[in-house]
Amino acid sequence: MMENTHEDIKKDISPDRLDYYAEIKKSGMAPLWENLHHMLTPEPKVKSLPHHWEYSSVRKLLLNSANLISAAEAERRVLMLENPGLPGNCSITESLFAGLQLIMPGEVAPAHRHSPAALRFIIEGSGAYTAVNGEKTYMEPGDFVITPSWCWHDHGHEGKEPVVWLDGLDIPLVRVIGSIFVEHYPEERFPEGPPPGDSLERYGNNMRPVGVLPDDLNSPIFSYPYERSRETLEKLRNSSDLDPYHGLKLEYIDPTTGGPAISTISTFLQLMPKGFKSEKYQSTESLIYSPVEGSGTVIIGQGDNEQVFNWKAQDIFVIPCWHPHRFEIKEEAIVFNFSDKIVQTKLGLWRERRGNA
Ligand SMILES: [Fe+2]
Known part of the structure; x- marks a missing residue:
């Protein structure tokens, strides 16, 4: 026998019950039994949708913003990447924000701090810096820079x-x-602190200054240069079996604890060789991808809901929570991606499904 759907139940509501619902609404209450079926679903259902931003299309729009507003006036000249399933929500997924930030030569985006944590992944250009607590980090394409909460x-x-x-x-x-x-x-700038690159020198060589204890939350390293991360992938590729779902995927960590570089955002760099076809994979984390090199296709969803995005370096695409997906790589690809996996893991909520298991 077929179970009634939530909609079927709703149609059958008697006038007496509707009156009752109106009465309890005045007291700030509502019947759980009318909402239970969409509150607790057999599998995750999210509003965010798979989406792909082609950098060649959005770049011109982003550069135009420089003629309309300065970085100082904007505070941060950012075009938000807003998920089409979450209009007006300033979000790329249910839990994460993403945007493209532009800074022009000579500009300064003034000092502030906030409780949300931030990452930067450099798409193009050089000569700009982020200063975290006064330590400047000069940024090159592919570099990964962190700004922990309240810095x-x-x-x-x-x-x-x-x-x-x-x-x-x-x-x-x-x-x-x-x-x-x-x-x-x-003031516009936070006072200058340690010399550029100091945190990487101090903590990025498998050593830790004696007497300094890890803070257990965020990495003390503010910048993870692409040169080093890429070299690691390159060296490991010859001695590593490729994971059939991820290729060669490494996580950015806090070297003092082995935990994530940022306490609330998981960050990864992933190599997938030319011709690689990943197996179908899904997980409860929502993933935002930023390819640095190469090109390929991602197939998200299945059946009538399948969407195919052909991406290349500098594009951005998003794979929402629990959407099955697989990759087909055209030219060897190195792809940065970030997600809310660490938050879900800490709460005991993260799940994955490899293939059809
Ligand atoms: Fe900020």
Whole structure:
């Protein structure tokens, strides 16, 4: 016998019950039994949709913003990548924010700090820097830079060409919890601190200064240069079996604890060789991808809901929670991606399904 769907049940509501629902509504109550079926679903159902932003299309629009507003006036000149399933929500997925930030030569984006944590993944240009607590990090394409929660940060540009990076923040997650705070530094720049690259030198060589204890939350390294990360992938590829679902996928970590580089956002760099075809995979994390090199296809969903995106370096695409997907690689690809996996893992909620198991 077929079970009644939620809609069927709704149609059968008697006038007496409707009157009752109207009465209890006045007291700030509602019947769970009318909502249970869509609150608790057999598998995750999210509003965010798979989507693909071609960088060649959005780049021109982003550069046009420089004629309309300065980085100083905007505070951050960012075009948000808003998920079409979450209009007006300033989110790329239910839990994450993403945007493309542009800084022009000579500009400064003034110092502030906020409770949401941020990552930067550099898309194009050089000569710009992010300063975290006064330590400057000069950014090159493919570099991964972190701004942990409540750290002062400002951006500047000492080069000659536009610089664009992908911003990723946990704003939607922090917003749901309600713990959003922001503070603006009284001056444009936070006072200069350690020399550029100091945190990487101090903590990025498998050694730790004696007497310094890890803070257990965020990496003390602010920048993970692409040169080093790429070299690691290149060296490991010859001695590693490819994972049939991910190829060769490495996670950025806090070297002092082995935990994630950012306490609320998981971040990865992934190599998939030419001709690689991954097996079908799905997980409860929502993933945002930013290919650095190469090109390929991602097939998201199945049956009538299948969507195919042909992507190349500098594009952005999103795979929402629990959407089965697989990759077909045209030219050897190195792809940055980030997700809310670490939050789900800490809460005991993360799940994956490999193939049809
Ligand atoms: Fe910020």
